[in-house]
Amino acid sequence: MATVKITRALVSVYYKDNLEPIIHFLGKQGVEFVSTGGTQEFIEKLGYPVVPVEKLTNYPSIFGGRVKTLHPAIFGGILYRRENAGDLAQAKEYGIGPIDLVIVDLYPFEETVAKGGSEEDIVEKIDIGGISLIRGAAKNFNDVLIVSARTQYNELLALLQSKNGSTDLEDRKHFAAKAFDVTSHYDSAIFGYFNQQQNIPSLKASIQQGKVLRYGENPHQQGVFYGKLDELFDQLNGKELSYNNLVDVDAAVNLVKEFDGETAFVIIKHTNACGVATGANVKDAYLKAFQADTISAFGGVLASNKKIDLAAAEELNKLFFEILIAPDFESPALDLLKTKKNRIILKQKQALTATRQFKSLLNGVIEQDHDLKTDSKEDLKPVTKRIATATEVEALLFASKICKHTKSNTIILAVNGQLLASGVGQTSRVDALKQAIEKAKAFGFSLKGAVMASDAFFPFPDCVEIAHEQGIEAVIQPGGSIKDQDSIDFCDKHNMAMVFTGIRHFKH
Structure with missing residues (x-):
């Protein structure tokens, strides 16, 4: 059906913000309301009669409200095909009237989890009837308009006002797509909650806020950011x-x-x-x-x-x-x-809180923990005869923090509280060191007394040899090479201090 005039609406919502104008518009159009519980009371207080769901189903709300709308009298009115002779005959046989508009939202599952609700509270916020109504109405978009979230109310009201209470096929298909976005996001959140303990190797990621960017990494690439950037930053200029x-x-x-x-x-x-x-x-x-x-x-x-x-x-x-x-x-x-x-x-406005990161590659996605480990004094294992001074330790930890956030292979040269130079993204650790030395000299820094940090172990002693030639006196690295001792021996011979952390910080 191309155009459908709304004559009967099922309205059952958890959130009633901004619902009142819609009810008034539909009521003045003579639309019949079907509802239950608190929504029924809300509509009746606005002065419009309501057909209780229980009257259609001949069943009360049972099992503590777990079963209210799950009945052929409701789902039949949503799902039967208006242009299918067999469906029309069955609807007439069983006295099932059409429902042209469904306004339903879902129990606040994510909000309950975020507030630290008990497992019992969280489980009771897993919507059954609501999500079934949304899916049913969205499936039958040919005949029914589905409104699946309060964020869609303003769009619905504008549509109804512009078309005098009627909807076109493209309108209904548009709202159906939004409905499946709502239901898929909701189910992903539920799976995520349960999978915290089950660790099923299945990726379900749903972000409903997206912003189209001017372009991607280059002008010929399209780009979109998915997330709530406004929660993290206020852009002031x-x-x-x-x-x-x-x-x-x-x-x-x-x-x-x-x-x-x-x-x-x-x-x-x-x-x-x-x-x-x-x-x-x-x-x-x-x-x-x-x-x-x-x-x-x-x-x-x-x-x-x-x-x-x-x-x-x-x-x-x-x-x-x-x-x-x-x-x-x-x-x-x-x-x-x-x-x-x-x-x-x-x-x-707030710190970053994500603990997992994702990257698309090949024909899939890889996921890992964020590198949240920051090297500390307790992690340092002296491996040379000369022990790093307190000032050198501070400089080494400072350099290690930068190293962790720099593209591998990387070498960081620093003094306490100041980066002197870095060698980044090199295929050879020696090349990374040479790049850092060249940059430090280009900007007028002396490396005498500086420290060196490496994101991974030295497979050969060449890096500590080059560092010594430049006056670098202390080194921090993860260790773990089968030739660690070669680097240790060189440091001992030339009175350099070196500490191992046991933690590699590759960044690709």
């Missing part, structure tokens, strides 16, 4: 975030959160840090971070873990950068930074 912006923002906020309890500043370019420092204040930390690579910082993504004050903003404003992220901004600082209209300024 600038153009829309791009695909590449989001990737770099993720890298920046993940790195800067490593420095909890300190004032830290990071500068990211193509997901790798080109500047990282801690300082007495934000301005101090930024200037130290900027020193590491004053060229790559141009057009970078910047992040601080402390409020941006005016002194810091005055320095930052001298640099062209794409994005600045911070937990807050002083008003004068924000006013100054907003003078560049395209400059993206993000106020981070």
Whole structure:
């Protein structure tokens, strides 16, 4: 059927926000309401008669409300095909009247889980009748309009008003697609809850919020972000975030959160840090971070873990950068930074909480835990005769934090509280070290007394040999090579300190 005039509506909802205008519109159109429980009372209080579900089914709500609408008198009215002679004959035989509109939402399962409800409470929020009604009405979109969530109420009201209470096939098909989005998301959430303990190797990921991006990694690629970005950030200035912006923002906020309890500043370019420092204040930390690579910082993504004050903003404003992220901004600082209209300024409202990460490859998806391990003093195992000094230990841990967030193979050169240079994404660890040394020298740093961090073990002693030639005196690495002793022996011979962590930090 192309056009259907709504004459009978089943309405049974948990949330009644913004439902009233719809009821008034339908009531004034002479639509007959079928309902139950609290929704029935809601409609009747608005002054419209309601046919109770129990009157159609000749059954009361039973088993504590678990069974209310599961009956042929209800599902028949939704599912019978209006243009099928056999269906019409059976509907007449059994006295089943058509239902043209179904407005149903689902029990708040995810909300109950999020609030820490008991297992009993959570199980009782697994909707049975509601999800069956939604699926039935969506399946018969040829004849029935299904509204499956309160977020669709405004769209429904606009549709009804524009078409005087009628719907077209494309309208019904559109709402049916939304209904299956609702039901699939709901079932995925239920599976996710149960699978926390069962560990069935099946991936169910459902994110209902999507934003089409200007393009993907390159202009010829399409891109979409799925997630609730507004829960994480308030965008205070600038153009829309791009695909590449989001990737770099993720890298920046993940790195800067490593420095909890300190004032830290990071500068990211193509997901790798080109500047990282801690300082007495934000301005101090930024200037130290900027020193590491004053060229790559141009057009970078910047992040601080402390409020941006005016002194810091005055320095930052001298640099062209794409994005600045911070937990807050002083008003004068924000006013100054907003003078560049395209400059993206993000106020981070909450920390990242995800513990799993996903990546599509080949003909599937791989999933793993996030690398949430941050090397600490307790992890350090001295393996050389010379023990690292307290200052060196702090520098080694600082370098290790950066190393963890840098593309492999990587080498980090640092002093306490300041990145000097990094070698990133190299096929050889020796090449990564040579790249880092070259960069450090290019920006005027002496490596005498600096420390070196590696994301994985040294298969040969060549890296510690090269590091020693440059004046590097302490090294942190996971260890685990069958030739570890070669590197240890070299360090002992040249009075270098080296510690093993036992934890590798590959990043691909």
